[in-house]
Amino acid sequence: MSPTVRQRSKRMILDSIGVGLVGSTTPVFDIALRYCRLYSSVAVSSVYGKPGVKLSPTLAAFTNGVATHSMDFDDTWHPATHPSGAILPALLAASQMLPPNTKPNGLDFLLAFNVGLEVQGRLMHFSTEAHDIPKRFHPPSVVGTLGSAAATAKLLSLSSAQCCHALGIAASLAGAPMANAATQAKPLHVGNATRLGLEAALLAGRGMEANPLILDDIPGCSGFSAFYSVYQPKPLSAPGEHHEFLLEKQDIAFKRFPAHLGMHWVVDAALSVRNLFINYAGSFSPSLIRTIMLKIPVSKYINRPFPSSEHQARHSFQFNACAALLDGEVGLGSFSESSIHRQELRELLDKVVVEHPEDNVANFDKMYGEVALLLHSGDVLTGKCDTFYGHWRKPLSKESLLKKFRSNASHVLPEEKIEAIITLVDNLENLSDSSQLACTSGAPTTSLQEKFLHQQHIPNT
């Protein structure tokens, strides 16, 4: 560092300390400090799969959000986002935070959850860009954060002005670029969305104020529009008695295996052509295959010929097609280190060629997957999938959904707990204390914590 650099930077350090100190006399500082002391130090919220572990509400939400998206196994909506992971952890954490006599019941919880979903959907409908597979910002980090703020604000019964500010604050906490998809950092997007939305609602509950027009499109000074190149907000009709939730018209897709949604089309196509091939050749014989042709939409972050990590493998059309061809199914185990680096799989990957037909749009409502096996003999076998099983056009049956849940939960929970959760959720509207849902894996709060909760955690309405 030259003398100039030293001198200048020391001046900066001095000035920065000074303005920070005088800044500690401001109301915004009071709110931030109170928030940090109150909500960060009391470990009252449960963590998925870790009975006995409790964290502060925002960190519990964060951790659980990360868990939800860690394997890319969570739900996907249209327009594209992962809606539930961005809101459920915040609601669970918040429900445990509230004092015993004000615990939200199951219906409140379910309603708050749906508010969070609805807000995400409505925001995405303000941008035509949002209808396609994203390229710039990862949607959960954009709309998910606001959805979490809305859901939490609803659960905490904030006033309408406070709800408005919660959304405004959340906008300043939103936004993560796509480039971290297919890396270990991607799950943080959902973790942060749910955590920061909760934070925004808590801050708003404490009196913090933001720009009430943040969702409007004001040229020259971007609000929420900062995250889109085309943003056209429309006024929404006030929710009367017959408000129709977007979820009514547009269902969600549930994944059958832990990989990016786009993979599900090629896997179903690959399984279909595999069957044809077995009928043709008697067994799956890779040596008969000259080329594997994939017809997929254009989307850079899921086009990976030779993924080298689990995260990359979950975001690779090529890998998922080949795993399906080789094994006859794709599941949790398909993405282990040993599975990814298998010689036979690598050999198949070598044969893959990718095409982007013009009619195959990068959009979860319209795309298709096609897998063609070009054999040495000259014969061509093709499998095509327009709608995979689990897509909103072909939803998972109740049995399939429960099978997925039991299989996932059995990794960490005993059978009674698993069945208890299934029963709780099935009867959610009739539950009197929704924090039971969060507690099913943890120990009940001690009386000391309960006392603290009672004194400190009621937001200023």
Place this chain on the structure above:
Amino acid sequence: MDFDDTWHPATHPSGAVLPALIALSEAFPQKKKISGLDLLLAFNVGIEVQGRLLHFSREARNIPRRFHPPAVVGTMGSAAACAKLLALDQLECKNALAIAASYAGAPLANAATQIKPLHIGNAAKNGLEAACLALQGLQGNKQILDMESGMGAFYTDYNPQTLPTLQSYPWLLDQQDVAIKRFPAHLATHWVADAASSVRRKLVESSESLLPIDKIEKVILKVPEVKYVNRPSPASEHEARHSFQFVACSALLDGSMSVQSFSSENIDRPALRELLCKTQLEHPPDNTPSFDSLYCQVSVTLRDSSTISDRCTTFYGHWRKPLEKEDLEKKFQSNVLNILPTESMEGIIETVYNLEKVEDCSVLSTFLSGQSASTSREAALPLSVPANSYVLFTKSMQNSGQTLA
């Protein structure tokens, strides 16, 4: 309060970095001391990274319109600075930056609201978090600075370049100083304040005299077009700090601006409101919205049709006209006056001026907590550092069975 420094290309560099470094330095176990030089170097790394990233976009040279720069580059700077202080290896540093990118970005529309300060708070916090996650082994996209879908997401014209070699590395701060504010408001208002004060001196004989508002027909401000600082009638302190009109009228009324100019009594003064009604903005095409080239002209037209004007191209505190040492210290002292004892105040000044020679920069924290110099030299710090803060700095050992200390 919008009182912190501003750089060119535009961001508030120090606030995003220093709090993270100070917090981190207090979390180190007692036997692992951080020297003043370590702190100074890490600070400069954090500043440099911000500057370099801003230079990758032409859009960044102008006053922002979409994302608030501290939320974008500030988060990256904080991650870099913390990674430096934590002595992360090269791979971990890359991951720290990659992770930080996923925390970056806040839209500009929350400027002039109470939430704007959180942009800097979160930049500092999130950068620190990113560095700590990297230390724990978390990995992100190591090409994130190169990609349109990485840092490029925040700009329409992102064009990264290779940096100069480390052999004779030129620090940006060497070529381009920061601006330090004299009063707590958006930087663009500082030109207006200087021009308005100068016009006032021409209007009244002595500084004690009241401004003859009745004789004023109109006040015209020639300013660059910056929507979020154009507020004819601000209603809150946050709005007032982002209003050309408010600062011009306050400076005309009072002769100069200070922290008190933004109190609610002053914001609501009838005399001020009256003057605001007479104030208009004009945006000459040659007045570009860049902190390096903008100017402000204040013209007061009286009822007798005479006009008194002044133009300010470089305000005192701007990088072209930096604050003198005495004035920088005066600002510091005035800020700290009722918050820390005099001894701490002087201790901080002395420590910062000699930072490279300080052996253990925890003295800075001691002064900040208001303890006296004598107790700070006894350095009774172990009490504030619990044994399991070790956890922060122990990497997860994946292959060995070693548990955290």
